[in-house]
Amino acid sequence: MEKQQKIISMFDNIAKTYDIANRVLSFGVDKSWRKKGCELAYHYNGKESVDLVVDVACGTGDMMSFWSNTAKRKGIQLLSILGIDPSVGMVEVGKKKFPDFEFKIATATDLGIEDSSADIISISYGIRNVVEREEAFREFHRKLKDGGLVVILEFTKNPNGGVFTGLRDFYMTKLLPVIGGAISRNREAYSYLPNSIGDFITSEEMVSELEKTGFEILENRSFSMGISSLFIARKVN
Numbered sequence: 001m002e003k004q005q006k007i008i009s010m011f012d013n014i015a016k017t018y019d020i021a022n023r024v025l026s027f028g029v030d031k032s033w034r035k036k037g038c039e040l041a042y043h044y045n046g047k048e049s050v051d052l053v054v055d056v057a058c059g060t061g062d063m064m065s066f067w068s069n070t071a072k073r074k075g076i077q078l079l080s081i082l083g084i085d086p087s088v089g090m091v092e093v094g095k096k097k098f099p100d101f102e103f104k105i106a107t108a109t110d111l112g113i114e115d116s117s118a119d120i121i122s123i124s125y126g127i128r129n130v131v132e133r134e135e136a137f138r139e140f141h142r143k144l145k146d147g148g149l150v151v152i153l154e155f156t157k158n159p160n161g162g163v164f165t166g167l168r169d170f171y172m173t174k175l176l177p178v179i180g181g182a183i184s185r186n187r188e189a190y191s192y193l194p195n196s197i198g199d200f201i202t203s204e205e206m207v208s209e210l211e212k213t214g215f216e217i218l219e220n221r222s223f224s225m226g227i228s229s230l231f232i233a234r235k236v237n
């Protein structure tokens with residue numbers, strides 16, 4: 001099986017336990033990272049009405065609920081939110097949790113929506129699973145309106161060591177596969193996570209790929225001592 005298809009089947013296999021494993025493994029801190037990403041994006045967007053937010057690699061839909069709730073809190077009218085993911089298993093869980101949200105089975109490299117139609121395209125903890133990442137960035141650029149925003153949350157590789165990085169790596173490579181493996185009964189999937197981060201790009205590389213595709217970087221910040229990173233970039237040309 002080709003690499004991309006293997007990754008998607010892995011998510012199909014862990015879909016039913018994904019949410020519980022996620023909450024346990026992240027101690028719930030991912031909520032504050034997601035909330036901050038949505039708040040900043042709406043701030044940069046600067047409009048009181050937003051036609052379309054597309055959440056790519058939406059999985060079980062959590063980021064979609066952050067887009068929706070943050071819009072309500074800020075008095076922003078969000079007309080439409082679409083979740084896109086190639087894993088039927090993940091989307092089935094999402095549909096049960098959020099029956100009012102719209103989901104679509106598709107990949108980051110072919111979103112299957114109209115060109116220049118989205119105000120915001122987000123991808124949370126999903127871009128490292130996209131094998132053809134630069135092709136996905138080109139697709140995001142095509143599907144965004146002029147001035148539209150791409151919002152990326154991801155665990156990036158941290159090249160500079162230090163005590164905290166050591167602790168983080170111990171958690172990611174030793175504890176996480178055991179705990180995640182026990183909850184999901186799929187050790188392989190939870191060993192994939194630290195490996196996929198280790199193999200992944202640094203924040204600097206992410207910024208340079210986005211700039212190369214025609215985005216201007218508005219935010220590049222890290223949370224919780226570098227565990228998670230947020231990128232917000234605007235389509236400029």
Ligand SMILES: C[S@@+](CC[C@H](N)C(=O)[O-])C[C@H]1O[C@@H](n2cnc3c(N)ncnc32)[C@H](O)[C@@H]1O
Pocket residue numbers: 004007008011056057058059060061062063084085086087090106107108109123124125126129130131
């Ligand atoms: C770690 S989960 C993140 C889910 C969700 N965004 C969240 O924050 O909880 C990664 C998701 O990426 C999806 N994925 C894998 N390959 C993809 C691709 N080529 N295009 C879009 N999504 C993909 C998986 O199916 C999975 O649902």
